[in-house]
Amino acid sequence: MSNWKSHNSGFMNNIILVPFEKTGKFALYTVDELGSIAIYMWESLISIPEYFINFENLIDQIIFIGMDSFYVVGLTGLFTGMVLSLQAYYAAKIVGVTYMIGPTVALSMVRELGPVLTALMITARCGSSMASEIGTMKVTEQIDALEVMAVDPYYFLSVPRILAAMAMLPVMAVLCSLIGIIGGYVVYVYFLGLNHVTYIEKIYQYIKLSDIYNGLLKSVFFGAILAVISTFKGFQTTGGAKGVGRFTTQAVVLSSVYILFADYLLTSILF
Amino acid sequence: MIILEGLSKSFNGVKVLDNLNIEFGDKQITVVIGRSGGGKSVMLKHIIGLMKPDSGKVLIGGIDINALKKKELNEIRKKFGMVFQDGALLDSLTVFENTAFPLRRHLKLSEKEIKDRVFSVLEDVGLKGQDKKMPSEISGGMRKRVGVARALILNPEIMLFDEPTTGLDPVMSDVINNLIISMHNKFKFTGIIISHDISGAFKTGDIIAMLYDGRIIESGAPEEFRNSANPVVKQFITGSMEGPILI
Numbered sequence: 001m002s003n004w005k006s007h008n009s010g011f012m013n014n015i016i017l018v019p020f021e022k023t024g025k026f027a028l029y030t031v032d033e034l035g036s037i038a039i040y041m042w043e044s045l046i047s048i049p050e051y052f053i054n055f056e057n058l059i060d061q062i063i064f065i066g067m068d069s070f071y072v073v074g075l076t077g078l079f080t081g082m083v084l085s086l087q088a089y090y091a092a093k094i095v096g097v098t099y100m101i102g103p104t105v106a107l108s109m110v111r112e113l114g115p116v117l118t119a120l121m122i123t124a125r126c127g128s129s130m131a132s133e134i135g136t137m138k139v140t141e142q143i144d145a146l147e148v149m150a151v152d153p154y155y156f157l158s159v160p161r162i163l164a165a166m167a168m169l170p171v172m173a174v175l176c177s178l179i180g181i182i183g184g185y186v187v188y189v190y191f192l193g194l195n196h197v198t199y200i201e202k203i204y205q206y207i208k209l210s211d212i213y214n215g216l217l218k219s220v221f222f223g224a225i226l227a228v229i230s231t232f233k234g235f236q237t238t239g240g241a242k243g244v245g246r247f248t249t250q251a252v253v254l255s256s257v258y259i260l261f262a263d264y265l266l267t268s269i270l271f
Numbered sequence: 272m273i274i275l276e277g278l279s280k281s282f283n284g285v286k287v288l289d290n291l292n293i294e295f296g297d298k299q300i301t302v303v304i305g306r307s308g309g310g311k312s313v314m315l316k317h318i319i320g321l322m323k324p325d326s327g328k329v330l331i332g333g334i335d336i337n338a339l340k341k342k343e344l345n346e347i348r349k350k351f352g353m354v355f356q357d358g359a360l361l362d363s364l365t366v367f368e369n370t371a372f373p374l375r376r377h378l379k380l381s382e383k384e385i386k387d388r389v390f391s392v393l394e395d396v397g398l399k400g401q402d403k404k405m406p407s408e409i410s411g412g413m414r415k416r417v418g419v420a421r422a423l424i425l426n427p428e429i430m431l432f433d434e435p436t437t438g439l440d441p442v443m444s445d446v447i448n449n450l451i452i453s454m455h456n457k458f459k460f461t462g463i464i465i466s467h468d469i470s471g472a473f474k475t476g477d478i479i480a481m482l483y484d485g486r487i488i489e490s491g492a493p494e495e496f497r498n499s500a501n502p503v504v505k506q507f508i509t510g511s512m513e514g515p516i517l518i
């Protein structure tokens with residue numbers, strides 16, 4: 001009987017305590033991780049005035065994040081714009097406001113989908129590459145070699161990636177939005193057979209310059225988030241090839257989650 | 272002079288270095304031998320400031336490097352060259368660019384001067400004509416020699432070698448040992464080699480020290496070391512299973 005009682009109280013304790021213990025551990029891990037990211041960002045930033053910007057690496061990264069991502073970002077924008085136009089048509093037809101499809105597509109692309117989808121696609125394409133490249137360098141002692149050669153690895157590897165991402169994300173988001181609006185136009189005019197003048201006129205009527213600015217501002221933040229987290233995870237990598245895979249996955253997942261979280265925060269502040 | 276004073280370091284409660292004391296003489300090659308996983312690489316990483324000790328000091332020319340700021344530490348590091356176990360070459364750069372890397376970062380030289388110095392040091396390490404190859408296209412022994420070339424390119428006062436012959440066949444090990452000796456004769460650096468290659472240690476070392484249980488248990492000139500009465504040293508030199516070293 002006493003055995004049953006002690007077994008039962010242990011079971012009850014587990015049911016009550018385990019969720020608290022897990023929540024506590026998760027909270028501590030999150031605080032620790034955010035603190036480490038903040039310290040890492042600070043160390044990267046203070047290396048800029050100390051050594052100036054490594055232009056050679058910066059240009060390489062601008063090409064990698066910008067020009068090389070053109071097709072994937074362009075295709076994402078194109079299909080998103082086309083789908084938006086089509087979906088908006090089904091809804092607008094019911095209430096007889098098909099002339100609002102242009103502004104719907106344009107505002108969605110410029111304020112929201114352009115910046116966010118661009119950031120997510122570049123996280124998948126370039127963030128994963130940043131994390132795995134730096135991670136491989138870490139596990140093969142190349143980072144140690146840089147330090148031994150008196151080269152600050154943050155200055156050499158992180159700063160060009162962070163600056164390039166912050167500079168190129170807005171450019172790519174503009175392209176994504178523009179191609180999305182064109183995709184929407186193609187569906188509106190050629191597939192749905194609606195008036196092309198209405199599509200363009202209504203966009204001019206409803207879209208404000210502040211929509212574009214705020215979308216661009218969001219992209220700058222998203223660029224910083226994806227590059228800081230991806231390079232940070234690269235520097236954290238341990239455990240050989242398996243570790244590189246694990247930390248690269250963490251980089252992509254964390255960057256994507258933080259981008260979506262930041263999107264909500266920025267939208268509630270900016271718009 | 273490099274002095275490690277009362278150096279201790281633990282990982283997850285396991286003491287790897289335990290009040291370690293050793294002095295490395297100027298212009299000498301000191302070989303530190305010890306078991307795999309015995310803390311040799313950890314000791315070397317403390318000397319170059321890649322790790323910070325739990326307690327104790329690392330004095331380079333009388334300066335405690337752990338008290339330095341990042342920029343000051345980097346100035347001290349310019350006096351060092353280090354050859355890593357697997358070369359640690361930057362795998363996106365060619366042999367030439369790897370060797371030229373420290374020159375481009377720290378000196379303002381013309382392209383011709385860089386080429387002259389790189390080709391000269393590559394010839395010194397027996398890699399003439401290999402400058403255009405990528406690290407993935409050359410053998411382990413060649414990668415180590417590129418590592419030596421890169422470490423020597425700034426004429427460092429101190430050279431650190433992390434197991435320079437591990438993973439190489441006996442002939443290539445001898446090539447690397449001879450290369451260390453000839454480079455030492457030419458550049459007159461203070462050398463610290465960590466290794467468990469006994470024959471290589473006796474060949475290259477002016478002083479041999481043994482790290483065991485986180486401390487230096489024996490140190491001396493090769494002959495003195497060979498005749499040590501310490502049973503741990505005797506067992507390690509002979510490579511016997513019988514003795515005080517716990518397996």
